[in-house]
Amino acid sequence: MAVDRPTTLGCVSYLNAKPLIDGLACDGLRVELGVPSSLLAGLVDGRFDAALCPVIDLFRSPVPLRLLPVGGIGCRGDTLTVRLFSRVPLEDLRGVAVDRDSHTSVGLLRVLLHRRLGRVPALEPEEMRDADLAEAVPGGHEAALLIGDKVVTHEPPAELYPHQLDLGGAWARAFGLPFLFAGWLTPRAALPSRLERRMEAVRARNLARVPELVRRHAAGLGWPAGLAEAYLGRILCYETGPEQLAAVRRFGAELGRLGLIENAERDLLGLPAAAVTP
Ligand SMILES: C=C(O[C@@H]1C=C(C(=O)O)C=C[C@H]1O)C(=O)O
Numbered sequence: 001m002a003v004d005r006p007t008t009l010g011c012v013s014y015l016n017a018k019p020l021i022d023g024l025a026c027d028g029l030r031v032e033l034g035v036p037s038s039l040l041a042g043l044v045d046g047r048f049d050a051a052l053c054p055v056i057d058l059f060r061s062p063v064p065l066r067l068l069p070v071g072g073i074g075c076r077g078d079t080l081t082v083r084l085f086s087r088v089p090l091e092d093l094r095g096v097a098v099d100r101d102s103h104t105s106v107g108l109l110r111v112l113l114h115r116r117l118g119r120v121p122a123l124e125p126e127e128m129r130d131a132d133l134a135e136a137v138p139g140g141h142e143a144a145l146l147i148g149d150k151v152v153t154h155e156p157p158a159e160l161y162p163h164q165l166d167l168g169g170a171w172a173r174a175f176g177l178p179f180l181f182a183g184w185l186t187p188r189a190a191l192p193s194r195l196e197r198r199m200e201a202v203r204a205r206n207l208a209r210v211p212e213l214v215r216r217h218a219a220g221l222g223w224p225a226g227l228a229e230a231y232l233g234r235i236l237c238y239e240t241g242p243e244q245l246a247a248v249r250r251f252g253a254e255l256g257r258l259g260l261i262e263n264a265e266r267d268l269l270g271l272p273a274a275a276v277t278p
Contacts (some may be wrong), residue, residue, distance in 0.1 A: 010051030072183035086143035
């Protein structure tokens with residue numbers, strides 16, 4: 001680990017990450033925010049010691065990573081913010097614009113559509129941040145997969161997109177499991193010993209004071225307070241216990257079956273021996 005800089009964590013910039021990071025930074029510990037799909041690069045090039053990355057990165061990273069079971073962004077059903085918006089019935093879908101900010105949800109959409117349709121329509125990554133879906137889906141597609149705050153702050157109108165799917169609910173119905181979208185991943189064999197305890201303590205403290213988090217962050221990110229409180233307090237789930245690990249393993253197995261990853265059997269919590277030597 002580089003000794004000439006503070007420990008640096010990369011983290012999702014959305015409201016949904018606040019319970020994991022509000023109050024986390026301190027002397028010697030820096031937190032840098034970015035969209036989920038941007039974070040893996042910081043682990044690979046050594047800028048971050050750990051990052052709250054899309055869990056699919058565990059299976060796709062060019063460097064071995066392990067999951068720190070100290071909290072993540074997950075759900076036990078509908079998420080509100082990971083949704084497919086379509087003009088046509090899902091059975092008729094030919095092409096979907098998928099949010100460039102996402103890694104996990106794009107993989108999840110493939111798994112769910114393959115299970116439901118027996119085929120996967122063409123998925124094309126598009127920039128959705130400033131897109132106005134009331135005008136058109138970027139790339140001229142008939143459907144869009146969106147994640148994060150924009151789903152609430154720039155919700156595509158239901159009159160234009162009458163066919164919708166919340167991917168958290170669809171996964172729960174299909175596999176009877178919770179889901180984990182993002183978790184703390186690290187390429188390091190060892191991190192400063194207090195760090196994991198601090199991450200765990202920050203999460204526990206924040207989940208016991210959601211109204212305060214909402215006061216601090218919701219308006220600035222464009223969220224109505226009541227909805228933000230339900231989202232952080234009841235809709236999402238921040239655990240990384242045995243059920244969430246089972247869900248990640250099942251997700252890996254499903255991705256492997258579709259040929260989307262090669263190392264579905266990766267040990268989530270440990271690094272391969274070769275990666276542990278300094
Ligand atoms: C529930 C969400 O989970 C997110 C979805 C991710 C992905 O699709 O790669 C990654 C991180 C999470 O922020 C969301 O952002 O809406």
